[in-house]
Amino acid sequence: MTQEHMTEIANFLARYLSYMLGSGVHTSRVVRNSKRIGAALGVDVSIHTSQKTATLTVTDSECLFFKTRVVDIPAFPISFEWNADLSALSWAACDEKMSLEAIERKFAEITAKPRMNPVFVLFMVSLANASFCRLFGGDIWAMLITFTATMIGFFTRQHLTKRKVNHYIVFIVSAFVASICASSSLALGIDTAEIALATSVLYLVPGVPLINGLIDITDGHIQIGISRIVNAFMLIICIAIGMSVTLMLVKDSLL
Amino acid sequence: MWPQGRIPVKMKEAFWNSIAAYNSATWIWQIAMAVVAAVLPALLWFRPKEWVKTVTKLYMAAVSLWIAFVYYMKYGAVRDYSNVMTIFWCLVALSWIYDLATRFSSFRKSGKYSAIGLAILVLPLAYPFISVSRGLEFPQITTPMIPSGVALYMLGMLMTFNRKINFFAFLLVMHWSVIAISKIAIFKIPEDALLAAACIPSMVIFFLQMLKDAGQSSFKPSGKYVKTLIYAVAVLLAGCMAVA
Amino acid sequence: MIAVDIISDGLFAAVAAMGFGSISDPPMRAFPYIAILAAVGHAARYCLMTFLGVDIVSASLVAAFIIGTGSVWFGRKVFCPMTVLYIPALLPMVPGTYAYKTVFSLIMFFQEISSPTKGSEYLQEMIFNGAVSFSVLFMLAVGATVPVFLLRERANSMTRGSKFI
Numbered sequence: 001m002t003q004e005h006m007t008e009i010a011n012f013l014a015r016y017l018s019y020m021l022g023s024g025v026h027t028s029r030v031v032r033n034s035k036r037i038g039a040a041l042g043v044d045v046s047i048h049t050s051q052k053t054a055t056l057t058v059t060d061s062e063c064l065f066f067k068t069r070v071v072d073i074p075a076f077p078i079s080f081e082w083n084a085d086l087s088a089l090s091w092a093a094c095d096e097k098m099s100l101e102a103i104e105r106k107f108a109e110i111t112a113k114p115r116m117n118p119v120f121v122l123f124m125v126s127l128a129n130a131s132f133c134r135l136f137g138g139d140i141w142a143m144l145i146t147f148t149a150t151m152i153g154f155f156t157r158q159h160l161t162k163r164k165v166n167h168y169i170v171f172i173v174s175a176f177v178a179s180i181c182a183s184s185s186l187a188l189g190i191d192t193a194e195i196a197l198a199t200s201v202l203y204l205v206p207g208v209p210l211i212n213g214l215i216d217i218t219d220g221h222i223q224i225g226i227s228r229i230v231n232a233f234m235l236i237i238c239i240a241i242g243m244s245v246t247l248m249l250v251k252d253s254l255l
Numbered sequence: 256m257w258p259q260g261r262i263p264v265k266m267k268e269a270f271w272n273s274i275a276a277y278n279s280a281t282w283i284w285q286i287a288m289a290v291v292a293a294v295l296p297a298l299l300w301f302r303p304k305e306w307v308k309t310v311t312k313l314y315m316a317a318v319s320l321w322i323a324f325v326y327y328m329k330y331g332a333v334r335d336y337s338n339v340m341t342i343f344w345c346l347v348a349l350s351w352i353y354d355l356a357t358r359f360s361s362f363r364k365s366g367k368y369s370a371i372g373l374a375i376l377v378l379p380l381a382y383p384f385i386s387v388s389r390g391l392e393f394p395q396i397t398t399p400m401i402p403s404g405v406a407l408y409m410l411g412m413l414m415t416f417n418r419k420i421n422f423f424a425f426l427l428v429m430h431w432s433v434i435a436i437s438k439i440a441i442f443k444i445p446e447d448a449l450l451a452a453a454c455i456p457s458m459v460i461f462f463l464q465m466l467k468d469a470g471q472s473s474f475k476p477s478g479k480y481v482k483t484l485i486y487a488v489a490v491l492l493a494g495c496m497a498v499a
Numbered sequence: 500m501i502a503v504d505i506i507s508d509g510l511f512a513a514v515a516a517m518g519f520g521s522i523s524d525p526p527m528r529a530f531p532y533i534a535i536l537a538a539v540g541h542a543a544r545y546c547l548m549t550f551l552g553v554d555i556v557s558a559s560l561v562a563a564f565i566i567g568t569g570s571v572w573f574g575r576k577v578f579c580p581m582t583v584l585y586i587p588a589l590l591p592m593v594p595g596t597y598a599y600k601t602v603f604s605l606i607m608f609f610q611e612i613s614s615p616t617k618g619s620e621y622l623q624e625m626i627f628n629g630a631v632s633f634s635v636l637f638m639l640a641v642g643a644t645v646p647v648f649l650l651r652e653r654a655n656s657m658t659r660g661s662k663f664i
Contacts, residue, residue, distance in 0.1 A: 025580075078522075079524040080523050080526065080529070080586075081526040084525075084529075084578065084661070085658075085661070085663060087658040088658035088660075088663065091656070091658055092660075092664060095660065106664060115473075115475070116524045117466070118474075119462060120474075120480070120521065123484050123485065126518075128514060128515040129515075129518070131510075131511035132511075135511050135512060141437040141440070145430075145437070148430040149430065152423070152426045155422065155423070155426055156423070181346070181430050183339050184340060185437075186336045186339050187336040188437050188441055190437075194599075198596050198600075203518075205593055207589065207590050207593070208523055211582065211589070211640045211643070211644075214641070215582070218644060218648075243599070244602060244605075247602065247603055248606060249342055250336075250338070250342070251606065251607070251610070254603070475527055
């Protein structure tokens with residue numbers, strides 16, 4: 001195996017694992033997949049990960065050379081589709097003995113796949129929060145109010161994210177906007193207004209980093225697991241801050 | 256909380272009393288604001304200059320603040336939870352100020368849907384007539400300068416000049432009309448049906464426009480499904496209104 | 500009537516799961532299975548809590564275990580890793596009202612900080628609600644992850660031979 005070829009492999013694997021870690025895949029799966037691709041290409045891969053960077057070393061079978069790279073983990077939006085298809089790519093590489101060029105071509109194809117339509121997501125999330133309101137015992141009016149309140153909140157989130165505002169601020173502002181809109185249901189005098197208020201911010205709950213963090217910890221990647229959980233808790237605190245502003249403003253009406 | 260059943264009656268009374276107080280005290284101001292409101296679309300239609308745009312946005316913010324502070328805080332204070340509404344209308348004003356600051360919406364005609372927009376713009380004027388025809392008398396009538404009338408006016412403006420719209424304001428108006436739907440059911444104010452009826456078709460129009468602007472090819476699922484979803488939601492909302 | 504309650508519970512949970520899932524950009528083929536898992540899981544929790552009187556924490560653990568096991572089964576069909584299916588399906592079980600009450604009583608505790616009786620009442624309420632919401636969240640994650648350890652071989656080769664890349 002030539003030095004150049006190994007460098008190419010290391011470069012590709014660095015990109016592969018940074019894309020996976022950046023799009024919200026738990027660590028042990030990333031490590032397993034990268035090792036699998038490495039094995040298919042005839043090299044040994046060792047990886048160390050942290051929240052913002054990852055280090056990988058590629059060694060050939062005779063341990064004559066090794067290549068080490070430190071990569072930054074880009075902050076992609078969470079993508080389950082990449083998770084599924086990039087994992088499948090590692091199996092395909094292993095089972096079909098694909099060459100590096102073929103794998104790279106497939107990789108480019110997968111990462112260029114279309115993403116969710118923002119309008120579709122906007123409607124789905126609003127519907128989801130409305131039905132969530134129903135699960136907590138809200139009536140039809142509370143559901144309607146939650147629907148539009150979520151729509152405003154989520155649109156704010158999409159808008160601010162597009163303008164690359166810091167994501168903590170995005171969470172605070174959209175939690176505030178959604179809950180203030182939901183609190184207008186108080187004026188209707190319905191019993192379930194408080195449920196609408198409680199549900200309206202739940203579309204922000206960072207479920208993926210929370211569960212990924214827990215999986216990482218149980219898999220023994222305790223450091224990155226804790227960083228993910230801390231990250232998720234920071235976001236939850238931001239939601240709480242945004243909602244507290246609303247509660248401060250309307251608390252007299254809630255007692 | 257009070258026992259169920261008594262709330263609507265009590266709230267309904269407070270509602271009509273506060274409207275009467277508001278009308279008899281501010282009718283001159285209301286007429287003045289309505290005149291400005293009538294002049295602005297005419298100016299935008301015939302002379303779409305930069306300053307007209309700015310003035311329109313300022314007027315929108317001002318009228319929202321008027322609703323927030325004069326209508327709700329001063330005259331609506333006897334009603335429960337009017338402070339919540341004050342905050343909400345401040346948010347509407349904020350959306351217009353944000354729009355002014357980022358210079359987003361263009362207030363230009365796009366050549367489509369102008370007729371619908373003009374029709375919606377005329378609707379607020381129907382409020383007093385509906386009230387009178389229901390047998391109510393001045394000052395206990397709804398006027399164009401009540402929250403739903405203002406929301407209708409904003410909707411009409413957005414619809415008439417829909418090249419690039421202030422989407423936040425639209426969503427807030429939509430939220431308001433959903434509240435209006437619930438109000439029809441709870442307080443029995445049929446005047447608000449106008450707003451709800453105007454809002455559902457405009458929701459479909461604006462979201463389909465947004466879908467088109469977002470670009471079809473680079474997203475999943477295909478536009479067909481998203482359109483179906485939008486229509487389905489519109490039908491659901493209309494269904495809720497029919498129930499009310 | 501009971502059947503209608505259970506079915507509507509499952510139906511709304513399914514809509515909620517698909518909606519929250521769509522934020523995380525799942526492949527389109529996963530949506531039906533996310534919906535089924537969420538409906539079954541949430542209906543199971545509803546039944547446990549309403550008819551058997553199980554508390555919310557244990558019921559969530561059982562429901563999450565059902566969802567996790569189901570995702571091992573379905574994941575093979577659509578070539579998706581388990582997390583893709585079970586994270587959205589778990590989201591409708593997030594204890595929203597408890598979390599809300601935690602924040603609300605914290606705020607009220609700050610307001611009543613000078614009054615010893617009222618302040619401590621709110622603090623007590625906060626700890627109560629906070630404990631419930633934390634435990635439910637934790638149990639949801641644990642319950643769904645346990646099947647991964649029980650069925651490690653199957654869980655780790657879920658996307659093998661995918662037709663979708």
